[in-house]
Each structure stands twice: as structure tokens, then as C-alpha cells.
Amino acid sequence: MRFRFILRRLCWAAFVLFGSSIVVFLVLHVIPGDPARAMLGPEASPDAVATLRVQLGLDRPLIYQYVVWLSQMSQGDMGRSILLSQNVASLLVERLPITLLLSAYALCFAVLIAIPVSVISATRKNTAADYAGRFLALIGLAMPSFWLGIMLILLFGVRLRLLPVFGYVAPSQDLIEHVRHMILPTVSLGMVYSALLMETNRNSLIEVLQQDYIRTARAGGLRETLVLYKYAMRNALIPTVTVIGIQVGYLMSGALIVETVFAIPGIGRLLVNAVLARDYPVVQGTMLVTVAIFTIVNLIVDLLYAVIDPRVESA
Amino acid sequence: MSVLDVTGAGGTSRFGGVLSRICHGPIEVAAVLIAAAYVILAVGAPLLAPYDPNVQNLRATLASPSVQHWLGTDEYGRDLLSRLLFGARSSIMVGASVVALSSLIGGAFGILAGMRRGIVDTLVMRTSDVTMAFPQLVLALGFIAALGAGITSAIIALTAAYAPIFVRIVRSSVLVIRQEAYVEAARLIGVSPVRIALRHILPNAMGPILVQSAMTFAFAVLAESSLSFVGLGVPPPTASFGNIIAAGRDHVGDAPWIATSAGVGIVLLVLSLLLLADAFRDAIDPYQHRS
Numbered sequence: 001m002r003f004r005f006i007l008r009r010l011c012w013a014a015f016v017l018f019g020s021s022i023v024v025f026l027v028l029h030v031i032p033g034d035p036a037r038a039m040l041g042p043e044a045s046p047d048a049v050a051t052l053r054v055q056l057g058l059d060r061p062l063i064y065q066y067v068v069w070l071s072q073m074s075q076g077d078m079g080r081s082i083l084l085s086q087n088v089a090s091l092l093v094e095r096l097p098i099t100l101l102l103s104a105y106a107l108c109f110a111v112l113i114a115i116p117v118s119v120i121s122a123t124r125k126n127t128a129a130d131y132a133g134r135f136l137a138l139i140g141l142a143m144p145s146f147w148l149g150i151m152l153i154l155l156f157g158v159r160l161r162l163l164p165v166f167g168y169v170a171p172s173q174d175l176i177e178h179v180r181h182m183i184l185p186t187v188s189l190g191m192v193y194s195a196l197l198m199e200t201n202r203n204s205l206i207e208v209l210q211q212d213y214i215r216t217a218r219a220g221g222l223r224e225t226l227v228l229y230k231y232a233m234r235n236a237l238i239p240t241v242t243v244i245g246i247q248v249g250y251l252m253s254g255a256l257i258v259e260t261v262f263a264i265p266g267i268g269r270l271l272v273n274a275v276l277a278r279d280y281p282v283v284q285g286t287m288l289v290t291v292a293i294f295t296i297v298n299l300i301v302d303l304l305y306a307v308i309d310p311r312v313e314s315a
Numbered sequence: 316m317s318v319l320d321v322t323g324a325g326g327t328s329r330f331g332g333v334l335s336r337i338c339h340g341p342i343e344v345a346a347v348l349i350a351a352a353y354v355i356l357a358v359g360a361p362l363l364a365p366y367d368p369n370v371q372n373l374r375a376t377l378a379s380p381s382v383q384h385w386l387g388t389d390e391y392g393r394d395l396l397s398r399l400l401f402g403a404r405s406s407i408m409v410g411a412s413v414v415a416l417s418s419l420i421g422g423a424f425g426i427l428a429g430m431r432r433g434i435v436d437t438l439v440m441r442t443s444d445v446t447m448a449f450p451q452l453v454l455a456l457g458f459i460a461a462l463g464a465g466i467t468s469a470i471i472a473l474t475a476a477y478a479p480i481f482v483r484i485v486r487s488s489v490l491v492i493r494q495e496a497y498v499e500a501a502r503l504i505g506v507s508p509v510r511i512a513l514r515h516i517l518p519n520a521m522g523p524i525l526v527q528s529a530m531t532f533a534f535a536v537l538a539e540s541s542l543s544f545v546g547l548g549v550p551p552p553t554a555s556f557g558n559i560i561a562a563g564r565d566h567v568g569d570a571p572w573i574a575t576s577a578g579v580g581i582v583l584l585v586l587s588l589l590l591l592a593d594a595f596r597d598a599i600d601p602y603q604h605r606s
Contacts, residue, residue, distance in 0.1 A: 016448045023457075141585075142582045142585035143585075158567060290450060291449050
């Protein structure tokens with residue numbers, strides 16, 4: 001049963017990746033006009049455009065182009081960046097860990113904030129603490145992460161001069177400086193994400209706390225902390241884990257913009273600059289890698305979900 | 316009778332009934348008032364703005380809030396209040412266009428998939444699954460890379476990102492509603508599928524569509540501001556919340572009011588829309604609200 005479930009999810013992930021590759025390919029091949037002309041600009045000579053068309057394989061039939069492109073992509077050959085004159089795959093290998101690190105920090109920050117606040121909110125439903133928690137979550141959801149970043153720069157960088165506001169230092173280079181540089185981007189990105197988790201976990205915990213087995217546990221004289229953390233939280237966390245998976249995309253979208261605010265050299269900044277310069281090989285490579293990460297994380301969450309709640313396998 | 320139709324009668328009483336179900340608490344009333352105020356300010360921006368939002372006054376650059384300029388001026392001496400009013404106009408225009416297009420396109424495909432089932436359903440749903448596998452902003456950036464930066468591209472890109480959500484919501488509503496006895500009766504007396512869809516199914520699927528529309532509006536405003544912030548949405552000198560914040564970032568030390576006021580503008584608008592989505596949800600399912 002479990003093997004069939006895993007196989008089904010793997011096939012689904014493979015289908016989504018295949019479909020996404022078609023979308024990525026088509027998005028940049030159905031441009032009105034000539035992609036080569038769009039990349040080189042209106043001033044480019046016809047010879048230069050023709051050379052780029054041949055270089056990009058645009059003179060071949062669309063299906064042929066897709067098959068060639070897909071086989072190159074699957075071998076890690078993502079072409080060369082027009083803007084940076086560098087291999088796209090090596091650019092991504094260089095920058096992806098930075099974005100993943102920022103996203104991981106933001107996720108940890110979000111969970112650390114969201115779980116305690118949602119527990120307080122759920123256990124003190126309809127009190128001032130609950131209203132304050134929910135208000136915080138709503139404000140967090142309504143706030144653009146890039147604006148929060150700028151406000152944090154204003155407070156901690158400009159006014160208090162406590163933290164650096166631009167750039168990135170690798171952990172291998174200087175761990176303390178790395179942490180100092182990542183605090184503000186992590187908070188900007190994580191705050192919005194924690195708002196999503198807070199609301200989900202609160203609602204789910206309230207529902208679980210009303211169930212019969214919790215009433216029985218309380219009636220049996222178990223301590224409230226034991227009831228809450230051992231019995232209620234395990235079930236309440238099931239929807240939260242799903243939301244964590246689904247919202248990884250949200251986190252990565254946020255990272256694209258937050259990296260621009262703090263001048264962090266991750267794939268977000270790479271993608272934004274590539275879109276501005278119409279550097280298509282970089283745009284395609286980055287989109288494909290992002291969707292692959294998103295799909296893999298969702299696959300892991302699906303499998304984890306089945307471990308937490310075995311009923312999922314039979315669904 | 317549709318899900319939000321309380322009196323069954325037409326005209327003002329029906330509208331009043333719907334409004335009273337939405338505005339069932341002080342927070343919901345505040346949300347409706349704020350959202351309405353934004354719409355009025357955005358529509359009336361040309362009349363209400365004290366200055367032309369694009370006229371530069373190099374003698375009054377980065378002026379702090381004063382009687383002449385209530386919210387101060389930016390680096391070119393342009394009145395910030397006027398720019399924010401026009402910025403709200405841009406955000407609401409993009410948000411409304413994205414909601415209209417994505418609900419129309421997504422709704423049409425959702426109805427098609429739910430009514431026809433079979434291969435059409437599979438094709439529509441698998442396409443929407445694949446599209447939803449992309450983080451929305453990444454998909455939008457892909458479209459903008461292809462179409463070039465600008466308001467129209469931003470609207471098309473965000474529509475492509477949000478339409479699949481409407482496909483799913485409408486399809487699942489259609490699957491439930493098409494089993495109802497009145498739909499079956501309509502089918503038996505020979506009513507055409509298009510008429511069944513438009514006359515009997517769509518009005519009853521409006522509840523979830525309304526909730527999703529308010530949420531999509533909020534997220535489209537956030538996405539548009541993000542795109543404009545990085546220079547891929549509303550192009551300067553046209554004002555938008557995102558490009559005002561981008562300009563304010565460079566002067567966050569000496570003129571913090573620029574980025575701060577534009578950010579507050581976005582937060583209030585998005586907050587009111589999210590609360591409105593909650594109010595719609597409660598109006599559709601009062602039991603869930605009470606529980």
C-alpha cells in the first residue's frame with residue numbers, strides 16, 4: 001500500500017515537472033515577434049539576429065526545439081547567460097544555495113514565531129491575547145515583505161546602526177558576519193510566512209481541542225501541557241505541515257524580492273535582473289529549477305503527511 | 316436563488332440584505348468602509364489630488380510633511396499625497412483587471428471542466444495543476460520576460476498566475492451543484508447545457524467565487540507592488556505604490572516618509588480586502604462563523 005502511494009506521488013511529480021518544462025519552454029517561444037530580436041534589442045543588425053537565431057536553434061521546428069532543449073536541460077546544459085556571459089548551470093549552482101539558505105532561515109523563523117503564538121491564540125480563544133495574535137497575523141499577511149525589509153533597514157540599519165543592511169557574507173567566510181547580514185532579510189521574509197502558519201495552526205488546534213479524545217484525556221486528569229503538546233499538537237500540525245509545503249512557493253517568490261532589497265546574490269536577484277535584461281536562458285533555467293524545488297518539496301510534504309496521518313495513503 | 320440572495324426580492328432590499336450579512340460586525344464594517352474609500356479615492360484621484368502627481372518642483376525636493384504638502388515630497392519635489400492617490404488608482408486598476416480576467420477565464424474553464432467531464436476535464440485540470448506548480452510570482456516573471464515590462468504585461472502575467480485557482484474553485488462547485496434536483500429537472504425538460512450553466516449553476520457558485528475574488532484582489536495588489544518595486548510593473552513616472560517605495564528606498568535615511576506612507580497605503584488596502592474576503596466567507600457560511 002505504502003509502496004503504491006509513493007509510486008503514485010513520484011509519477012505525479014514527474015508529470016508536473018514534465019508539464020512545467022513545456023510551460024517554461026512555451027512561455028518564451030510564443031513571444032509576439034522574434035525572441036532573438038527581443039533579446040538583442042531594436043538596434044541589432046539583421047546578421048546578429050540571424051546568428052543568435054541559429055545559436056538558440058530558433059530556425060528549427062518548435063517540437064524539435066523543445067526535444068533538444070529538454071535533453072540539454074536534463075543533462076544540466078542550460079545555455080549561456082547573454083548578460084553575464086557565463087554558463088547558466090554554474091550561475092545557478094553558485095547562487096541557489098544562498099536563496100535556499102535564506103528560505104530555510106525564514107522558514108525556521110516563521111515556525112518559531114507561528115507555533116507559540118497560535119498555541120496562545122487557540123488556548124485563549126476570543127480573549128485579548130487571541131485577538132492580538134490574529135491581528136498580528138493579518139497585518140503580517142497584508143504587509144509586502146520588501147516594504148517590511150525597508151522599514152527594518154530604517155530602524156536597525158539607519159537609526160540604531162545595529163545590523164548591516166546590504167550584501168551577503170558566506171558562512172564559510174565569517175560565520176558571525178553571515179548571521180548579522182541574514183537577520184533582517186530572514187525577518188522580512190519569515191514574518192509574512194509566519195502569518196500564514198499562525199492562522200492555519202490556530203484554527204486547526206481549536207478544532208482538535210474540541211474533539212472527544214481530548215475531552216477524555218482531560219477527564220482522565222492528564223496535565224494540560226501534556227494534553228496540548230502530546231495529544232492535540234500532533235493532529236493539529238497535519239494541516240500546518242501541508243501549508244508549509246504549499247507555501248514554499250510563496251517563500252521562494254518572497255525571496256526573489258527580498259534579495260533585491262538587501263542586495264543578496266541569490267537566484268531571485270539573478271531572475272529579476274535576467275527578466276529586466278530579457279536574458280532568456282537564465283530566465284528559463286531559473287524558472288525550471290524553482291519549479292523543480294517546489295515540486296520536490298511538495299512531494300516530500302505529501303510523503304511526510306502520510307507518515308503523520310496514515311489515513312492519507314488510502315485516500 | 317443564489318447563495319448571497321437573502322430576501323429573494325429584487326432591487327435595494329436584496330442589496331441591503333446582502334450588505335447586512337457581510338457587515339455583521341464592526342471589523343467587517345470598517346473593512347467595507349476602507350475598501351470603499353480606496354475605490355472613491357482612486358476613481359476621484361484627478362479631482363482630489365492637490366497637485367499633478369508627475370509635476371516636478373526641484374525647489375522642494377524631499378520636503379517633509381507640511382501644510383503645502385501633507386505627506387511631503389519625493390526626490391523630484393512631486394507631491395507625495397497626489398502620487399499616493401494615483402498609486403492607489405494603479406493598484407486598484409491592476410487588481411480589478413486581474414480579478415475580472417482570471418475569474419472570467421478561470422470560471423469559464425471551470426464550468427467547462429465540471430460540465431463536460433471526461434477528456435476535457437482531464438485536460439483542463441492537468442493544465443491548471445501544472446500552472447499551479449509554479450510559484451505565482453515566478454510564473455508572472457516568466458510572462459513579463461516574454462512580453463516586456465509594463466502594466467498590460469503585469470495584468471496578463473498575474474491573470475495567468477491566478478486563473479487556475481478559479482478553475483479549481485468553479486469546477487468543484489459545478490460538480491456539487493450539477494447533482495442537485497433542480498439542475499436534473501432543467502436537464503430533463505430539455506434546457507440547453509449553456510443555459511443550465513449560466514442560469515442555474517453559475518449563480519449558485521458565486522459565493523466561493525466572490526471570496527476568492529477578494530483574496531485574489533489582495534494578492535494581485537501585493538504582487539503588482541512587488542513587480543513595480545523591482546521595475547517590472549507600472550513604469551515610472553506613472554505612480555504606483557511599488558515604484559514609490561522603490562524611490563523611497565534610496566532616501567530611507569533622509570526622507571523616510573516616502574517609503575513609509577506608500578507601505579501603509581498597501582497594508583490598509585490589502586488588509587481591508589482580506590477582511591472583506593473573510594466577511595464574504597462568513598456571509599456564505601454563517602455556521603462556520605458562529606462555530
